Amino acid sequence: MGKSLNTKQFAAALQEAVKLDAEDWKKQGVRPALAVILVKGDPASEYYANSKMKLAQKLGIEYRLIILEADVAEDRLLAEINRLNEDPDTHGIMLELPLPKHLNVAAVSDALLPVKDVDGICSANKWAVYTGEPGLYPATPESCIRILKYFGYELQGKHVVLIGRGETVGRPLMQLLLRENATLTVCHSHTQQLTRHIAQADILIAAAGKANLVTADMVHPRLVIIDAGINETETGIAGDVSPDAMDAAQAMTPVPGGVGTVTTTLLFEHLLKAVKLQKESGVHADVRL
Template structure:
């Protein structure tokens, strides 16, 4: 068996086309142009590249892009003042503060200072609570992208057995909530899970989000299972995922690294920004962009 390649790059490209069309329609019908503000504190190279890509793709779909690059010495008060200004700015529909922040800044306080309606990362305690209780929420971008890929590949997820490896607030926990929302039977596994391979062997769906290069082996996977590899690990041999490429010999379908989940994250950020714009203006959620 050779796994079907789940092409996140191609899916993300189609998603951006849908977003661009709906942005153009919103502008034509209502004179509204969504605006996304991205805040970068410090000079982390990976974050800087990521922010540039976000700005480029935001402009390409017809949205306004607002970049705020602050020095690493920025104080907590200065950062919170900027967020308060962006919260009050009607031209800004989405606010994203690039993580990680310099160590002297309180990430939790910063995230929770963002207006819940503009929290397009879906990290604030209000959006986390809404998602976990099945209410309308801003959904974290990477898990949202994973769910879109799973639905596209498998259709109805109801009754399927899913294992999420990783319990981070950014991917693992919200991913489990989304799968539960689609009526999958969900297990959250992590570094202290006993006999992790046998847990994974029972799953129809495995989502790996642990940040350990090629941790998930072929003998962990049930034949025909669908594997979503969220990991992006930089090694001497280049970028690798959390899943050993040999898993493709067993799985039914699998995301590659790179070119799988990664491209979906920014596309879903743009989708969330459009959704936030629609909601603040009392309009229906954009078609095909929300859960």
């Protein structure tokens, strides 16, 4: 039976560090605050927004949930983002995705001030991921890398098969993996003979957004699996990898209790990094940061 890479202990250690960092900022007169914008219409987004609220309370971080109607005009959403960009008491902004189809995701994402964009979705932060320059990187891709390192799985020289090339996880994760000197194969919806690619992998990262895409008969006993999939099914939340694949692999992150647990914590770690970046860049220089 494979090892379950449950991240509860790792996330707890990260949370303790975030809590201490937040207390240090408070001693300097700064109360780190995260604003989350939720456009109604996606039940999963509402769930995640509320889970972040609970963690913020635990960490002693101010949390402001801004709820907008599903039919909100794009101008109204952009005005709200601009207000938060200019607010010196708001240090981080997160936009819950997906957005309703009538909203231009790229335009809305790029309205975020890069040094407040805690989930790294604006073009400036995506470019920072690509170049390796300082910035706020997307939390889920970073979570995948950090989990592998925490459990002692080396990336350098290893063959990583990544399933998924989406803007949120797959594409930025490609860059982070290459920077770790992994040998990378990217699979997607047009890939043929997926099982053959998986058979050659040391590490499999699934980020396709399709429940139970990878089944137990597709994996092998040496394989380490990071399941970054979060899918709503009739029976609840499911990953991209079937749970019984854990028995056929060396190790695997569960869903829930794996990547998502660390990702949520990293958003608050990014918030505190954002405070530092704002201070260094002179954002809101006219007030005490």
